[in-house]
Amino acid sequence: MSKICIVYHSGYGHTERLARAVERGAKSVEGTLVRTLSVDQVETHWSELDGADALIFGTPTYMGGVSAPFKAFLDSTGSRWASQAWKDKLAAxxxxxxxxxxxxFNTLVQLADVAAQHGMLWVSLGLLPRAPGPDGLELNRAGFFLGAGAQSPHGAPEVEAPPPQDLATGFALGARVARAAVRWKIAAGQPPTELATRA
Ligand SMILES: Cc1cc2nc3c(=O)[nH]c(=O)nc-3n(C[C@H](O)[C@H](O)[C@H](O)COP(=O)(O)O)c2cc1C
Incomplete structure (x- = not known):
């Protein structure tokens, strides 16, 4: 089994809905165990992050970047950065x-940069803008490539937010990372025979 850990913050519940969609996508891939943690749960669950094959980071965009609670989580990974404990895990x-x-976009760049600082391998969204999805939904309506970008319009509580096409985009990201983790785990377990004999 490959293990995926989704770590997110959500001040008002919108990003949590997206996190749950990403979780459903990851769970849709056979051979995948998924754990979803909010940043306040991380302190007592570090072993699940350390044991995961892939970490998926999710945060609302606050003031043009990751939210303060998510930044506090990122900063708290400093000792793992120092030992490169997460090197070669997948990230998204x-x-x-x-x-x-x-x-x-700035938020996704921040997330990708932290993953790079940890020596992790970043998995992109892998969808063209307005890609056809299930039930006639257009995936990736915002046209991102680095990750999934959703919109929850301000002040319209009657509108489902993020809307179904953004949740479906999150589902696609979760499934893509889970498929990559399955392949990555198989590849990591293979003896590097040819390379070893050439060295
Ligand atoms: C402190 C704060 C800063 C925000 N900054 C931005 C911003 O820079 N750009 C934007 O489009 N929305 C901004 N928003 C709106 C949130 O991104 C939006 O309401 C989002 O759905 C909140 O997600 P959440 O419910 O998971 O907290 C901000 C909201 C708050 C509370």
Missing amino acids: GFTNSGSPSGDK
């Missing part, structure tokens, strides 16, 4: 903001 990310752009 998603975010959600009030505006169609809302500068959330």
Whole structure:
């Protein structure tokens, strides 16, 4: 089994909905165990992050970047950065903001950079903008490549947010990371025969 851990923050529940969609996507891939943790749960669950084959980071975009609680989580990974404990794990990310752009590209860049600092391997979204999805939904309507970017419009509680196409985009990201983790785990377990004999 490959193990995926989704770590997220959500101040008002919108990013949590996206996290659950990412979780459903990851769980849809056979041979995958998925654990979803909010940043306040991490302190007592570090072993699950350390034991995962892939970590998926999710945060709302606040003031053009990751939210303060998510940043506190990222900063708390410093000892793992120092020992490169997460080196060669897969990583991916998603975010959600009030505006169609809302500068959330910056949030995804922050997440990818932290993954790179840990020596992790970043998995992109892998969808063209407005890619056809299930039930006629257009996936990746925001046109991101680094990760999943959703929008939950301000002040419209009657509107489901993020909308179904953004949740389906999150599902696709979760499934993509889970498929990559299965392949990655198989590859990591194979003896490097040819390379070893050439060395
Ligand atoms: C402190 C704060 C800062 C925000 N900054 C941005 C921003 O830079 N860009 C944007 O589009 N939306 C911004 N928003 C709106 C949130 O991204 C949006 O409401 C989102 O759905 C919140 O997700 P959550 O319910 O998971 O907390 C901000 C909201 C808050 C509370």
